[in-house]
Ligand SMILES: CC(=O)N[C@H]1[C@@H](OP(=O)(O)OP(=O)(O)OC[C@H]2O[C@@H](n3ccc(=O)[nH]c3=O)[C@H](O)[C@@H]2O)O[C@H](CO)[C@@H](O)[C@@H]1O
């Protein structure tokens with residue numbers, strides 16, 4: 030199994046290209062199931078989660094090919110052979126549940142394994158199911174699978190989500206494009222990935238209004254057609270690399286970055302003492318002479334501070350001057366990086382959904398292990414600021430969400446390498 034070795038060093042300087050968003054691509058790919066014409070995605074990230082989604086779509090009989098080294102994904106669902114998503118693939122990746130809405134909308138039936146929980150929380154899918162029921166779906170849970178039918182097709186309805194869910198909004202939005210009549214989704218997620226999905230669906234002929242707000246209205250159409258769509262920039266990869274010069278000094282431009290994707294995060298970075306500048310190329314981040322200041326953060330649905338950047342921001346707060354309080358409001362178990370950061374000399378107290386971090390002047394390298402994706406990269410960031418060598422084990426989590434992390438960081442001067450089979 031691979032490990033990443035990071036050796037703390039001085040300021041970083043240069044440019045880091047930001048890839049297309051994993052979380053957008055993972056919902057755009059199932060959208061291919063809504064049409065018998067081809068859907069092509071450009072600016073796709075090259076990640077193991079994307080390969081898992083390709084495998085899942087392939088198991089349903091879709092044709093999926095990657096071009097230009099994986100940056101283009103060409104898909105066609107004209108000859109699907111199955112409407113059943115098997116446990117063996119679904120268990121690898123929770124986003125697999127996103128095939129449910131499209132299959133049900135197009136074929137009137139689907140069987141999808143329940144994904145189960147994961148390291149960061151229980152993550153039920155009840156809201157995905159309730160929203161589909163509001164469109165007339167009949168659901169039965171048997172042998173670990175959701176058996177869904179809509180014999181006469183889905184019908185438009187109104188559904189108000191009791192809490193904001195990105196995935197449930199995506200599943201319902203895709204299903205509603207082919208439902209008869211008008212669907213109104215209230216308290217919908219507003220994430221840029223939702224807007225990207227709606228933009229792609231409109232390119233395929235869907236009639237959608239209100240994406241990016243909390244009420245989305247969809248007028249069902251008879252059929253969707255083929256399209257080509259560029260995947261939106263990965264705001265979480267962007268925020269992660271913006272933290273690198275914050276942690277070890279210097280100035281880095283994240284190519285393709287946009288402030289509107291991450292406004293709440295940029296505000297916090299500036300409050301901590303960084304300068305963030307938007308240019309034609311992307312977002313430039315520079316650290317001046319002074320100390321990083323402690324800043325409190327509470328995670329929220331978009332446009333709030335993203336939970337997917339909480340672990341990485343904690344790495345920065347570990348070396349800030351003063352005490353910061355980080356509140357995790359989305360997932361019930363998303364502080365597993367804290368004990369590993371403590372092994373590197375950080376001072377962190379976790380009480381339920383709150384972590385209090387007392388900054389130290391220097392972290393110390395150590396062998397560490399991560400149990401989820403963002404936790405893994407937070408340990409790499411911490412390693413950039415630590416004295417000596419940090420060895421991050423179990424990097425398969427990292428490969429779910431970061432392409433060529435070691436190449437991107439070493440190109441701006443970080444001392445980081447991947448070791449195979451250690
Ligand atoms: C592939 C993908 O896009 N993943 C992102 C997506 O995950 P995902 O779509 O799974 O996250 P949700 O927005 O659905 O989850 C938000 C909260 O709602 C709860 N919930 C969700 C659905 C449901 O049916 N019932 C329920 O109770 C979850 O347990 C969680 O506590 O949004 C999260 C929140 O921004 C991000 O951290 C993930 O990176």
Ligand SMILES: C=C(OP(=O)(O)O)C(=O)O
Pocket residue numbers: 052123124337402403430
């Ligand atoms: C939690 C994440 O992903 P997933 O929803 O695929 O587990 C993430 O991207 O940080």
